[in-house]
Amino acid sequence: MPKLEEIVALCKRRGFVYPSSEIYGGLANAYDYGPLGVELLRKIKELWWKRFISQRADMVGLDSQIILHPKTWEASGHVTAFFDPLVEDKISHQRYRADHLLEAWLQKHPQTPAIVVEDLSLEEMQQLIKKFKIKSPQGNELTEPKKFDLLFETSLGIIAGQKSSAYLRGETAQGIFSNFKQITDSTRVKLPFGVGQIGKSFRNEITTGQFVFRTFEFEQAEIEYFFDPEQSNWQKLLKTWQQQMWDFVTKDLGVRAENLRWRRHTDKERSHYSQDTYDLEYHFSFGWKELWGVAYRTDYDLKQHQKFSGVNLNYKDPQTNREFIPHVIEPAVGINRLFLMILTDSYRQEPERISLKLPQALAPYQIAVFPLLANKPELVSKAKQIYTELQSDFTVYWDDRGNIGKRYRYQDEMGTPFCVTVDFDSLEDQAVTVRERDSMKQERIAISKLKSYFQKQP
Numbered sequence: 001m002p003k004l005e006e007i008v009a010l011c012k013r014r015g016f017v018y019p020s021s022e023i024y025g026g027l028a029n030a031y032d033y034g035p036l037g038v039e040l041l042r043k044i045k046e047l048w049w050k051r052f053i054s055q056r057a058d059m060v061g062l063d064s065q066i067i068l069h070p071k072t073w074e075a076s077g078h079v080t081a082f083f084d085p086l087v088e089d090k091i092s093h094q095r096y097r098a099d100h101l102l103e104a105w106l107q108k109h110p111q112t113p114a115i116v117v118e119d120l121s122l123e124e125m126q127q128l129i130k131k132f133k134i135k136s137p138q139g140n141e142l143t144e145p146k147k148f149d150l151l152f153e154t155s156l157g158i159i160a161g162q163k164s165s166a167y168l169r170g171e172t173a174q175g176i177f178s179n180f181k182q183i184t185d186s187t188r189v190k191l192p193f194g195v196g197q198i199g200k201s202f203r204n205e206i207t208t209g210q211f212v213f214r215t216f217e218f219e220q221a222e223i224e225y226f227f228d229p230e231q232s233n234w235q236k237l238l239k240t241w242q243q244q245m246w247d248f249v250t251k252d253l254g255v256r257a258e259n260l261r262w263r264r265h266t267d268k269e270r271s272h273y274s275q276d277t278y279d280l281e282y283h284f285s286f287g288w289k290e291l292w293g294v295a296y297r298t299d300y301d302l303k304q305h306q307k308f309s310g311v312n313l314n315y316k317d318p319q320t321n322r323e324f325i326p327h328v329i330e331p332a333v334g335i336n337r338l339f340l341m342i343l344t345d346s347y348r349q350e351p352e353r354i355s356l357k358l359p360q361a362l363a364p365y366q367i368a369v370f371p372l373l374a375n376k377p378e379l380v381s382k383a384k385q386i387y388t389e390l391q392s393d394f395t396v397y398w399d400d401r402g403n404i405g406k407r408y409r410y411q412d413e414m415g416t417p418f419c420v421t422v423d424f425d426s427l428e429d430q431a432v433t434v435r436e437r438d439s440m441k442q443e444r445i446a447i448s449k450l451k452s453y454f455q456k457q458p
Contacts, residue, residue, distance in 0.1 A: 001259075002347040003285050007340070008211055010354065014413050016040065016343070017212060029215045036414060037339075039364035039395065041219075044338050045198050047252050047361065048221050052196055052244075059194045059223070060187060064175025066200060072174050073151065073167050075308035076301065077273070083147040085122055087129070089136035090143060096136060098125045098145040105134050107287070118269035122146065150203040152216075168202035173330060175199075176224045177301045181313055191315060191326060192227035192237075198335065210286060212336045219335040224301075226326040228317070234296050237329050238276060241294050245280055245331055249291070253338065254359040255345045259283045263290075273300035282341045291341060292333040299325040346415065356415030357438055360457055363415045365397040367454060370407055372423040374400035383422040386432065386447060390420075393451055412437055418454065 011017035015034035019026045033041055053059045085098040099117045102125060106115060115128070122145045128134070129142060136142055152168035169175070176195045183195060198221045212218075227237060242262065249255050265277040277295040281288045302325045306313040314323040346357040360366050367390055371383035380400065390396045397416060399407050404421060411419055419435040426432050426447070434453070435442045445453050 001283065001285050002344060002349065004211055006349070007343055007347060010347070010356075010413060011037070011211075011343070014410075030217065031212050031215060036364040040342070040358075040362060041335065041339055043362050043364075044253070044335055044342070045219075045221065048248070048333075048335075049196070049198065051248055051252060052194075052221075052223060056194075058189075058192060059196055060183065060189060062176055062179060062183070062195050062197045063199065064172065064179060064197065066169055066202075067154070067156070067166050068169060068175060068178065070164070070166050071308050072178055072305075073170070075304040076174050076177075077304070078151055078167075078170050078174075083149055085125055085145040085147070087136075087142040087145050089138055089140045091140040092136070092138055094136065094138070096142075098122075098129065098142075101134055101136075101142075102128060103287075105132060116266055116269070119266050152202045152204060170203055171201050171332070172197045172199045172220045172222045173224060173301070173332065176222070177305050178309075180226075180302060180305075181311060184315060190318065192225065192232055194223045194225035196221070196223045212340050213284070213289065215336065220332060221335055222332040223330065224297075225329040225331075226315070227329070228315075228324070229299075229327045234275075234327065234329065238278075238294060238296055241329055241331050242278060242280075245292050245294060245333075249280065249338075249341075253342055253362065255282070255341060259345060261288065263288070271295065273297050282337075282344075284340070284344060289337075291337050292331065294329065294331045297328045297330050299327050301328060302326065353409050353412050355412035355437060358415035358417070360417050363417055364395065365411075365414060365416045366394045366418065368397040368399055368407070368411045368416045368419045370404065370419065370421045371400050372404065372421055378427060379422050379424070382426055383420075386420060386422065386450065390450065390454075394454060408435060408440075417457070420450070 012019075014036055016037040018032045018034050020030035020032045021027045049061070053061050086095055087098045087101065088095050099120070102117050102120075106117070120128070125145045129145070134142065151170050154166050154168060156164050156166045176197060183189065198219065200217060201220050202217055204216060225237070225241070227234075246260070249260065250257050259282055261281050263279045263281050265274070265279070270277050274295040275298055277293060279290040280292040282291050302313045306325070313325065315326050316323050342358070342362060343356065348355045348357055369383050369387040369390065371379040373379055387396055387398050397411070397414070399410070401407070408419060417437050421433045421435070423433065430448070431444050431446045432450070433442050434445045
């Protein structure tokens, strides 16, 4: 398992992720995705959308606003119950999450009786911090834990003094619930059906130092799957979604199953609206962390929005004319966390090179094309011709800098599965050398057969 520092270094060196606003000293919990990063993110989102929306007759998509009516967040409970436990270093005034400090202390002291940190109240956290004499990472005393509001508050209006408060959304789910009536009125969807959305969400963050795993601006892919509890068994639906999530991560994204596990939320940890919740976790270098959650939210959300809006959100069964509030299964994943998981899982360090063992479907560039020598026009012309022809079917990278060995190492770190080299023999035999990333095996392939060759690769 690579260290987080190794992933961070590779990301900056090869243009996957940059520290945001670095020329001004950076911004905590903020990162920009570079040329390779945006390609990998785009492919993750396209695979998710294809698998869970486009290829399913029971799913539709949505793109709701980042700023919703403020009452949305009152109805959802975020205004009053969306917080993290915050403590502060009494000397440096650096802020930390109390639960994370407790978890770190407990990991270093495994002989301590088992404690489920997620179940603790603020008062119980304070008792343990005092009992175990837990200090800040700088070794200083900590303040008592207090609630830290996660919602980003902003204001709307063009006249000073007449602005109204609003919030940047803390999750994409609420836009789905508030559009439920419009979706059922304007489409021909019938229960059970789901609504999927990919979009930015925002949360105040205390924790720093986990790279793109935890940032104040992030991207979510969420589904609200609506069903009739009298016709569908929620336990079976939940298990079905768990299997689909597992298959997507292991088969579509190519992640090793031994680095994944399911963790069920305890009764105290589980959100008040949920009757059952599971997290799919990945074993990062900084511990087992949540990637993807799936929860049975019952009919809580639609009932809340019906109550606060005064709009009837009942669903009318077209066969029986029975009206009721549908129940919901929610699979919700952080795209940025999938991104970090994929880089971590595909990272390989060998004595002579570092490589990313990315599936061809995810690699920012699937093929790199080289002329053996950049100062030979006949080689450059032939390589450019091949580069242009492959671009219609693949993402292709052009490189004519340095020697071939250095170009191979550069592409290995980018995760490019194949490199094509045009040499002097290519001008005679109309064939090129194709080098495969993982095995480093090289073989001669006819130029006329290149497309079919790459299309057959897994």
